[in-house]
Amino acid sequence: MAKVDIELGKQVHEYLVSKGVETPVIEEKLRVSDEVKIAAIKTHITAIMETLGMDLADDSLIETPTRIAKMYVNEIFRGLDYSFFPKCTTVENKMHYDEMVLEKDIAAISSCEHHFVTIDQRVSIGYIPKKRVLGLSKLNRIAKFFAQRPQIQERYAEQLFYALECILQTSDIAIFVRGKHYCVAQRGVEDTSSYTITSKLGGTFKTNAALRNEFMNLINSH
Numbered sequence: 001m002a003k004v005d006i007e008l009g010k011q012v013h014e015y016l017v018s019k020g021v022e023t024p025v026i027e028e029k030l031r032v033s034d035e036v037k038i039a040a041i042k043t044h045i046t047a048i049m050e051t052l053g054m055d056l057a058d059d060s061l062i063e064t065p066t067r068i069a070k071m072y073v074n075e076i077f078r079g080l081d082y083s084f085f086p087k088c089t090t091v092e093n094k095m096h097y098d099e100m101v102l103e104k105d106i107a108a109i110s111s112c113e114h115h116f117v118t119i120d121q122r123v124s125i126g127y128i129p130k131k132r133v134l135g136l137s138k139l140n141r142i143a144k145f146f147a148q149r150p151q152i153q154e155r156y157a158e159q160l161f162y163a164l165e166c167i168l169q170t171s172d173i174a175i176f177v178r179g180k181h182y183c184v185a186q187r188g189v190e191d192t193s194s195y196t197i198t199s200k201l202g203g204t205f206k207t208n209a210a211l212r213n214e215f216m217n218l219i220n221s222h
Contacts, residue, residue, distance in 0.1 A: 008167070009085025015166040021158040023080065023149055030080060034073050041069035076111055079148030086141035088167050090132040100211070102126040103139040104219050113150030115183040121147060121156075122179075124219040127164065128172035128204060134164075142167075153179045153198045161200040172203035174215045 016022040045065040104124040123143045185192045
């Protein structure tokens with residue numbers, strides 16, 4: 001299990017609330033134990049499957065409500081719980097590095113909050129270090145943490161930006177998200193070829209056209 005930082009998670013949560021980009025939640029419901037959540041979700045999934053006419057006595061289906069309940073609580077929606085926020089190791093920027101740090105094509109699979117189906121995302125994060133430099137794997141872990149909750153892609157980009165602004169104490173951050181939404185591919189318009197692009201730029205990435213172009217050129221290079 002990855003190392004976590006509960007106190008940092010609280011700070012990031014409060015910062016996102018102050019910026020108006022936190023996921024809509026009922027706080028007291030979040031504090032219910034995982035066991036209680038799993039039991040309740042199992043009951044509701046059982047009712048849904050029975051309403052659809054599925055035979056839960058079948059050996060292929062009998063454990064499905066339990067599997068779904070555990071998957072929701074322990075895996076794909078784990079990012080609702082800030083006690084699992086990843087530990088973000090930083091080091092002093094003794095080398096005075098002042099160019100872009102870029103982590104590109106981070107795989108961050110999420111779930112659409114409108115239909116609870118998959119959003120297959122690729123995320124690129126750039127920033128200009130100030131006093132601290134963040135361990136590279138932490139960018140990936142933060143991207144995955146905020147993907148592990150019901151999401152809309154626009155809010156996801158905002159959450160990544162402000163979480164990193166809180167941690168790095170700089171606004172010189174660029175977020176780029178390319179997402180394939182299976183609520184578009186599997187239902188409704190049933191378009192299997194389109195993607196959704198969202199971005200969030202701050203500081204010099206927003207005001208400096210040359211830096212912005214460098215970021216876009218690097219994330220589009222192969």
